Amino acid sequence: MNSQVDSRHRSSKRYTLLTGATGLVGRYLMRDLLLKGHKLAVLVRPTKQQMVRERIEGILQMWEGNLGHRLPRPVLLSGDVTQANLGLSPKQLSWSEKFLDQIIHGAAVLKFQSASRELEPWKTNLGGTQHVLDFSKRCNIRDFHYISTAYVCGEREATVYENELAVNQTFRNDYEVSKFEAEQLVRDFDCFESKTIYRPAVISGDSQTGYTSTYHGLLLYLRLMAMLVPEQTKNADGVIETPISLPIEGDEPRNVVPVDWVAKTICHLVRTPEAHGRTYHLVPDRCTSAREVIEYCYKYFHSDGVKFCGADAERTADSELAEKLFENTSIYASYETSDPHFDKRNVSRFAGHLDCPSIDEEMIFKLIDFGKQNRWGKEKEAAPKVVRWIESHLTEIALAAQKMMGALRINGTDRIFKFGLDIHGPGGGQWQLLANEGRFDVTPGLPDDSSPVLKLNDIQINDLLMRHDSEEMDRSPAEDTKDAINWTGPLETVITENPQPNQ
């Protein structure tokens, strides 16, 4: 009997929780997993301006605009990894215990220096990872995926292998140490059947569109060039002069990878069970170099004048331009002279068919074009446009289904009936509705595969709701409906805390 209960419980645990879904990597990973039909929940914190559902809706509508078709919606958990139990409400926690079986933990803070271990990046990267691990244990998660960084290797020069972590290395900053210690926590945590670790190198924007939502690493340098170079004077030939002496050879290898490849590779590995349980260096096949990037920038801006003075030279500014550049990139100074060689045999073995696009001239042009169009991060993300948030209309949907159910009365008794609602597009979501004796239990997330699922897009469901509204206008006082629906899942908090839907 117990084993029957266990196996039923087990088979219904089929959702993956992604943390960091609003971040650069996370928003690509969310898109790619949803495109593959992966059952996804996301842990997101509200901002001052937007609640969780508006944040995720805005990102998904951006993807839908690019893709030209609608996407499913993930289950939303409103939380924060710096809090115990990820700050989830009791209902969200019990939903998680019942339905989650896999976690991809990507949330982190990319702040390099800290005044104390009580502050960022420690709070999120180390404390947050500990909370995610404790939460995983509570939810009996069997399959854990963690996004680390290639730079847990610290200041190494020799080849770094995927199976190595602690080799008495020294580190450049608190971010590296916090990620190193977090990866160690994950490796030492005993509760999982499998742990898979992804270590991306420096992440740039999209290889096809130049899109990015943050400006770190290479993107920060490009932003500075785009802002500073056009301010410099042109010589007699019309070429902008950029007199900067850099204390590097210029040809030092740089491990930079586009975000679309990072997400596509993680998505593929998450969905390939035989690849689980390993560590993956998400690094380029061909490194770029400062000299290459600067030469592409010469072409873009029609400029010239950077000198490479060798790694022994001082990082001293010999022009106002150099002063501004050095001042704004000082956090990266320790990365300028060396970058290790990362062995990537696990990636080659399990995702070798996914070619990593090289950072070439065309890509640099796209990155700069996008940055300019996006005003280097100052352009506000578009607010989502939603005619109806379907979660606010589940009572009507349940009542319409109940009416249909009347027709299904068998031998004079109500039939117990479970079905899923999978609404793609703006305002959509995934729910299961269990009709029982005239009442409905509504739980976020789709039912297991044996129950029917009503799959509609936002236009179709809005048509249905409009028709239902006009039919019911004269004869459906609110009192008739208020007890028809019983929430059993996490979205209740999102419903009650959210402002009125956008029109």
Ligand SMILES: NC(=O)c1ccc[n+]([C@@H]2O[C@H](COP(=O)([O-])OP(=O)(O)OC[C@H]3O[C@@H](n4cnc5c(N)ncnc54)[C@H](OP(=O)(O)O)[C@@H]3O)[C@@H](O)[C@H]2O)c1
């Ligand atoms: N970018 C790189 O070059 C790079 C390189 C190697 C590895 N990585 C790793 O890749 C992962 C993703 O990085 P990214 O570049 O995508 O970073 P990002 O754009 O800065 O995104 C960070 C994400 O973490 C979330 N987050 C931060 N603190 C949180 C908290 N207390 N509770 C819940 N969520 C929280 C953020 O949510 P909000 O939107 O609410 O802030 C955001 O969704 C990180 O683990 C990072 O260490 C990044």
